[in-house]
Amino acid sequence: MNPPVIQFSYPFVVFLGDIDSEIYAKTGFGMVQWRRESCVGQLRLPDCSIDAGVPDVDVAAARAAGAKSLIIGSAAVGGGIPDTWVAKLCEAARAGLDIVAGLHIRLSALPGLAAAAAASGARLVDVRVPPPGIPVGTGGKRTGRRLLTVGTDCACGKKYTALALDQELRRRGIASDFRATGQTGIMIAGRGIPLDAVVADFLTGAAEQLSPDNAANHWDVVEGQGSICHPGYLQVTVGLLVGSQPDAFVVCHDPLRETISGWPEFKLPSIAEVIERTVSLGRLTNPAIRCVGVSLNTSKLPKHSRQQVLARFAAETGLPCVDPLVDGTAPIVDRLLQEFPP
C-alpha cells in the first residue's frame, strides 16, 4: 500500500502563465532555485514578462525533454484562473503531463481539465489537499535520524533553512531527505503532506507518515510550521514536533521582529524560550532531543551590524548561528555531525 503522502514525478516544466511581476511567481522561482537539475524549462504565455532563467519550452518540447509534470509556479492575479491558462493546462494534460498546483480551488474545477487528464491518464495533484488514509499517531520509535526546523514565529525561514541543511548534508555525502509540510515545500520536494489542512486528530500521524523508518545514518530534514508560542497555530507546531520525534532541531528567527507577525498583542518569544518548550514537549517521543543551531534572517539588518548580531546570538545560546542565505549552513551541520557522528 502507498503511504498517505502526496507524490508526483520529476522532471518538471514550470508554468508561469502571463504575469508581469516576480512577486506572483515565488513558487516557480523557488522550484528553479532548489530543483534546477529536475527542471526541463519554463512554459510562458505570450504576455509573460518575467523570466526564471531556464529555457523556454512548449508542451511538445517539455515532453521531448522528459518532463512528467507541469507545475503551476505563478499565482493568477485577482484570484480566478484565466481562460488562456486553462487552455494551456488542458493541452499539457492531454499530452500526458501531470498537473501540479496549490490553488485555492481544486484543479478538477477548471473547465475541461479533468477530462483532458483522464484522456491521457495524467493526474491532477492539488498540493493543498491532504491525501486520504492518514492514521492516528502511534508515538512508536522509528529508525533513522530526524532534524526539525522550528521558529519564533511563522514566516521566518523554516522552509529555506531545512532546504539549505538538506543540501549541505548531501554535499558532504550524507544521506538526507527534505520532508515537506507546506505547499511550496511539497512542490519542491515532489512529496509531502500539507499539515495545516490535516484534520486535528490525525496531525501527529501525518507527521509520522512523512518521515518513515529509514537507514540508521539517514537524516530526514523536516520543514517546520508555525511556532510553539503562536496563539493561532501552535497546535500544528506541537503535533508536527511530537509526530516527527526529531533528534535535533534548529531555531529560525527574525531579529527585527518584536511581536508575532499579524498578532501584535503577542510578544515574540525568545530563542531560549522556544528551545525550552520544544525540548520539553519533544521529549515525549524523543527523550534525547536537542537544539543544534540558530538560523537568523539578517536581510533587513544594517550590513555593518550583521556579524555583531550573529555573534551575540551565538554567545547567548552557545550554538552555531548563521544566516543560511548569506553564510550557508556549514557551522550548524558541523555541530549536528559532532553531536550525531555518521
Next chain:
Amino acid sequence: MNPPVIQFSYPFVVFLGDIDSEIYAKTGFGMVQWRRESCVGQLRLPDCSIDAGVPDVDVAAARAAGAKSLIIGSAAVGGGIPDTWVAKLCEAARAGLDIVAGLHIRLSALPGLAAAAAASGARLVDVRVPPPGIPVGTGGKRTGRRLLTVGTDCACGKKYTALALDQELRRRGIASDFRATGQTGIMIAGRGIPLDAVVADFLTGAAEQLSPDNAANHWDVVEGQGSICHPGYLQVTVGLLVGSQPDAFVVCHDPLRETISGWPEFKLPSIAEVIERTVSLGRLTNPAIRCVGVSLNTSKLPKHSRQQVLARFAAETGLPCVDPLVDGTAPIVDRLLQEFPP
C-alpha cells in the same frame, strides 16, 4: 451572522432503535441523565429491550409533547443502520423533527432521509461534522470566565466532570454553560464543535468560537479533549487550551491507570506534570491560569481505600480532590469561587 457552532433545538425525543444492550445506548442514557427536563420521552422499535426510564412515545406523541428534535441515542450493532431504523427516522423527519446523530456516515446518506427532511423543512444534524466558517484563532482576550477540564489521559472523566461542575454552579445560582467539544457532549448541550474533526489550522479558532464573550461573572465550563502528554492527540488538547484561555482548570485522572490507554509504551503522566504543562502553555493566552481541583475516577478502587486515595491526592496537590460521581463537585466549586469571587 450565526457563529460557526453546531446547534439544534430542545425539547427532544431520544431514539433507541431495537438494541438489546445498554452498552450501545450510552449517548441516549447520557441525554436522559443530564437533560431529563428537555426529554419528552423515548422512541423504541418493537424489539428494543432496553429502557431509559422515560415515557414511551411515537412520533405523533413526541410532536404533541413539543419535541423539536429526534436524537439517535443508540449505536446500531455491526456498523450499518437497519432499514427499520431508517423508516422510523424518515417518518420523524416528515413530521418536522430535526434528526440529530453522531454516525460514522452522514445522515443524508441514509436512503430517503434527506427528501423526508426537505419535505417538512426539518434539518439533519451530524454532530461529528464541524460547521463551516471556523476562523483562525486570534488569541484576543474575551470577557467572562472559563474553566477547562483536562486529563492525564483520554477517557478519564473530562466530559462528566465538566457537566457536574456546570450543574453545581447552576445549583448555586451562578450563571454557567457547559461547552461541548465532542459528539456526546454536543448532543447533551444542543450546541458545540467536534474539535477532533476540525482542520488543524483552525483548532484554536474553533475553541474561541465555542466560548465567546460573556457577562463578567459567567462561567463557561469547557469539556476537555485528549491529554497534554498524549503521543497521538496532544495537539487537540493544546489547541483547545490556548483557544479556550481558561482562568481555571480541573485535572481528571484514573488512579489505576499506569500507561496511556491504547499506547502501552507511554507512561501515564503524573497530575503534577499535567498541571505544570497546562499552566506553562495556557499562560500564552491567560497568564493567571491556575488549577482548582482534581477529579478522580474511583469506581474500580476497593471501597475501603477510596477515601485514602482521595486524601493522598489532595495532600500531594494541595487541591480539593473528589470523585464527582460519588462525592459531587462541591469542594472544587468552593475552591473555584474562593479564587474567583462572584
